[in-house]
Amino acid sequence: MRFILVISVLAITLSGCNRKESCFEQEDKLVIQKCIDKVIELREKHLSKSCYLVSPYLDTLSLMPYSEEEKKSLLKTLGISEKRFNKAQADILECGDHYEESLMDMSNRNEGYGVFKVNKVYKNLVQIRFTDYYEQVGKQGLKDKAEFRPNQMFEYVCVIKENGDVKIALETASFYD
Numbered sequence: 001m002r003f004i005l006v007i008s009v010l011a012i013t014l015s016g017c018n019r020k021e022s023c024f025e026q027e028d029k030l031v032i033q034k035c036i037d038k039v040i041e042l043r044e045k046h047l048s049k050s051c052y053l054v055s056p057y058l059d060t061l062s063l064m065p066y067s068e069e070e071k072k073s074l075l076k077t078l079g080i081s082e083k084r085f086n087k088a089q090a091d092i093l094e095c096g097d098h099y100e101e102s103l104m105d106m107s108n109r110n111e112g113y114g115v116f117k118v119n120k121v122y123k124n125l126v127q128i129r130f131t132d133y134y135e136q137v138g139k140q141g142l143k144d145k146a147e148f149r150p151n152q153m154f155e156y157v158c159v160i161k162e163n164g165d166v167k168i169a170l171e172t173a174s175f176y177d
Helices: 002-018 026-042 068-078 082-095 139-143
Strands: 111-122 125-138 150-160 166-175
Touching: 026 111, 026 125, 026 150, 026 166, 068 082, 068 150, 068 166, 082 111, 125 139
Parallel strands: none
Antiparallel strands: 111 125, 125 150, 150 166
8 A cells, every 4th residue: 555655656746747838838829929910010011911921830049149238128128037037048949849730820821931930938028030031931841841041030029018018129130142
């Protein structure tokens, strides 16, 4: 009897240790859609609400392209320490390239030139990369991780306010030749 009790406690303890927080929760989809809508609103001259794809793979975005001042300002806005943020980033790196079918369902076309790649980095922080390609990209190509030649890329750090509104805290752009 004692042996069964010890095994049961051990099994419960080990399953609790191995249970990792999921890389993508269903409510993340709503938050990410709000962020995509905000980016489209910001870039409405260049983007259409009816013409984009969303990659089914979570991105491994980071704050590397931003200055130290921008990073400090963002951390202050979020109300977290750099150490805590770095811990969250490390967890996100483990989720990089995680396949999530429901992200693909957010696409509103089967093919197009623009693709959003996303990652929810922290409770109220989402990073988004929008890449514009020279050739058309299809959903199957995204699933298969086909290589496409980028034309330009825009990265956004979105902060979700307490009232649910989205604020773009940081943005950067890269252009290719």
